[in-house]
Amino acid sequence: MNIALDMMGGDFAPLEAVKGLQLYLASNSGPATIFCIGDESLVQPLLEEYQINMSSVKVIHAPEVIGYHEPPTRALKEKPRSSIAVGFHLLSSGKVDAFLSAGNTGAMLVGTMYTIKTIEGVLRPTISTVVPKLNGNTGVLLDVGLNVDCKPEQLNQFAVLGSLYAQYIHNVDNPRVGLLNVGEEEGKGNSLAQTTYPLLKENSKVNFIGNIEGRDFFHDKVDVTVCDGFTGNVILKMAESFFDLAEHRNVSNDPYFHRFHYENYGGTPVLGVAKPVIIGHGISNDKAFKNMIITAEKMIECDLCNKIKESFVTA
Amino acid sequence: MNIALDMMGGDFAPLEAVKGLQLYLASNSGPATIFCIGDESLVQPLLEEYQINMSSVKVIHAPEVIGYHEPPTRALKEKPRSSIAVGFHLLSSGKVDAFLSAGNTGAMLVGTMYTIKTIEGVLRPTISTVVPKLNGNTGVLLDVGLNVDCKPEQLNQFAVLGSLYAQYIHNVDNPRVGLLNVGEEEGKGNSLAQTTYPLLKENSKVNFIGNIEGRDFFHDKVDVTVCDGFTGNVILKMAESFFDLAEHRNVSNDPYFHRFHYENYGGTPVLGVAKPVIIGHGISNDKAFKNMIITAEKMIECDLCNKIKESFVTA
Known part of the structure; x- marks a missing residue:
């Protein structure tokens, strides 16, 4: 090798x-x-x-x-x-x-x-980031910036790519996939999310469990969160800034907040x-x-x- | 009254x-x-x-x-x-x-x-939320969910509405406006952000200072952050979950993290x-x-x- x-x-x-x-x-x-x-x-x-x-x-x-x-x-x-x-x-x-x-x-x-x-x-390659979950698990978020304007078919494929990554690299069996959205129910969201939802629901290659809201992001509801690269990039950079906030408030030694210390991460593969x-x-x-x-x-x-x-x- | x-x-x-x-x-x-x-x-x-x-x-x-x-x-x-x-x-x-x-x-x-x-x-009313800045100041983020699919002209108006709110309710003189984006330079972003940027630049009613990335969100670079309601809603709910994270990690008494305790806020006006x-x-x-x-x-x-x-x- x-x-x-x-x-x-x-x-x-x-x-x-x-x-x-x-x-x-x-x-x-x-x-x-x-x-x-x-x-x-x-x-x-x-x-x-x-x-x-x-x-x-x-x-x-x-x-x-x-x-x-x-x-x-x-x-x-x-x-x-x-x-x-x-x-x-x-x-x-x-x-x-x-x-x-x-x-x-x-x-x-x-x-x-x-x-x-x-x-x-594959319509478009994608890049992902890890999501530190409060219970110690690690999620995958994608896309985080390679595709700032997305079509529903792309998001549907990101779900497959993210699932394979979670399965083989994070060793998660049958990874749960969530669509980042503004509400839990089907039918919620902007036109991209609304059109993507039925595609994910029909996609036999992924274990789609529904929409995920911002408030659930750090909870262990899903293993793979799918979104367009604009939203994903904003979230990624916000999450990176958590460690700064924790440092400013002198709690960066907390083991959970420390997981936001993105300097420690191994980079993002191009999937x-x-x-x-x-x-x-x-x-x-x-x-x-x-x-x-x-x-x-x-x-x-x-x-x-x-x-x-x-x-x-x-x- | x-x-x-x-x-x-x-x-x-x-x-x-x-x-x-x-x-x-x-x-x-x-x-x-x-x-x-x-x-x-x-x-x-x-x-x-x-x-x-x-x-x-x-x-x-x-x-x-x-x-x-x-x-x-x-x-x-x-x-x-x-x-x-x-x-x-x-x-x-x-x-x-x-x-x-x-x-x-x-x-x-x-x-x-x-x-x-x-x-x-006004093309579309909007709802906003407050953003607790690390230095103690308070920012405004809008739209946070009323308009999940936005046109550039709407974002341009949100900048005006948010500026007036920051000026008259938060007492900020000549509030600085930023466009939430994936990079700092003009030309960055999805098609919405790319088309909105020149409108904001030309808008004499707002003090537009450029793009704002996720990592700057809690820093005091701008007083008003403008984005579509999909991204804004995800961010709002993520920010709300910070207080949960802080509680889980027993640091919710920190005065800064306490500002994310959205239960204490006074709601969002429809602007x-x-x-x-x-x-x-x-x-x-x-x-x-x-x-x-x-x-x-x-x-x-x-x-x-x-x-x-x-x-x-x-x-």
């Missing part, structure tokens, strides 16, 4: 990526070989400093970096030797089985769309494309990098992309 | 309404006479028990009650002697200057639309209609009722509906 990790992505690159790699190797005897993509002159000394076991690691030199504010499409074209461009090249050519980066999100999305095929039958791509948060710390690698490992092990393919072939 | 209060609305009616009235009269030497609408046989004994000063109070007998789950339009038609129907009759006939209820929200909205005129020039109508939360407690009366008093005192009228006349 080969996993490509962009060492130059994230606000604290490449240090946190190296520290994350160290955490991963220390905690995990996983079979993965990590391809560390980045400027050799910066990455190599850190790997030595952090005494990384080089038997599980390969350094792939990429002298260019795509900055956070560069226009994605142009940057990818003009910087073929950037860590992101090199990562997608390795993934599309089959040299690695997954590619992870906490770099320029736009470039990661454009790279995914242009380099990695969308699975046949619906043929190979595992994971996009990390710009503020990813070592733990986030470690978790990104573990998520990638899980996605490869259970062959999630193939499970999605099969699900959409029989559509 | 005459204010009609539905004594039969809310989960704890009529007790909390009576207690709220007591709080109001004790704290406030306001000039208002409160018209208490409800079943006399239930209301009168409580008014006596709580030693309400009857010189500022009139009881208006309304023997019928519209329940929480009754279909609004039919209920209003079939129960002309219900507290809600009687309240709207008093308001539309000019016998009172404002009507407040924590009863069936749908019936309150239908009653408002059918009995109280929408101000000329854009010719007379003050305030809709309370079903779980309204005494403090909520007191605050509803105070908000109504402010709306009457500053003649908010007229201010809105003037603003739309010069459109």
Whole structure:
């Protein structure tokens, strides 16, 4: 198993990526070989400093970096030797089985769309986030920003993609799906929600249990919450800000509020494309990098992309 | 000044309404006479028990009650002697200057639309909620559910209505308006946000400062946040659930988290209609009722509906 990790992505690159790699190797005897993509002159000394076991690691030199504010499409074209461009090249050519980066999100999305095929039958790939439930469980929310204008058919597919993710990555049996809405009853909602509801109800591939209101979001009523990417993105960023609020009020040590500390999360996979791509948060710390690698490992092990393919072939 | 209060609305009616009235009269030497609408046989004994000063109070007998789950339009038609129907009759006939209820929200909205005129020039009335900012200030969010499918022109008007509310009820000078969006830059967003942005930029009646992301929602970047009623309703209910989360984690005594205790709020006015109508939360407690009366008093005192009228006349 080969996993490509962009060492130059994230606000604290490449240090946190190296520290994350160290955490991963220390905690995990996983079979993965990590391809560390980045400027050799910066990455190599850190790997030595952090005494990384080089038997599980390969350094792939990429002298260019795509900055956070560069226009994605142009940057990818003009910087073929950037860590992101090199990562997608390795993934599309089959040299690695997954590619992870906490770099320029736009470039990661454009790279995914242009380099990695969308699975046949999938209308639009989607990105998701985890939802910390009050009872300790973890939910999935999607879409969180890749598709800000959605059609009902897309939301219906997000339900399938999110269910497969919850099942294979969060190990939830027969995940319950909810449609984010303004009321509980069928017929409630904006035109998108109203039209999506009957599709979900008829969808034999998902365990649809009905509408979910904002007030139920952190309760364990569903495992997968489906919404358009505009609403999802606003919610995701609000949830991220909870940890700030908790810090401001000196309760950030509370174990529940701590789960909103999105720096610790392992990034969001792009669901619906043929190979595992994971996009990390710009503020990813070592733990986030470690978790990104573990998520990638899980996605490869259970062959999630193939499970999605099969699900959409029989559509 | 005459204010009609539905004594039969809310989960704890009529007790909390009576207690709220007591709080109001004790704290406030306001000039208002409160018209208490409800079943006399239930209301009168409580008014006596709580030693309400009857010189500022009139009881208006309304023997019928519209329940929480009754279909609004039919209920209003079939129960002309219900507290809600009687309240709207008093308001539309000019016998009172404002009507407040924590009863069936749908019936309150239908009653408002059918009995109280929408101000000329206003495309659609809207409902708003308060946003507790981390620095102690209070923001306004609208729409929070009355208009789940919005046109850009509506959002542009919500900005005006929210600004007037922030100015006259929250006493904010030249309130800053933000458009809820998925990114900060102009051009970001779904098609609604993209089309609304230039309208707000050109709108000389509002102090538009740009897009606001979910992460900035509780920070004091703007005084008025504008969004469609679907997104706003999800956010409102999520924010309401914060207090639950805080209670579960035993930090609900924190003064900031306590501000999310929506039971304490004074309800949401329907903005854009010719007379003050305030809709309370079903779980309204005494403090909520007191605050509803105070908000109504402010709306009457500053003649908010007229201010809105003037603003739309010069459109």
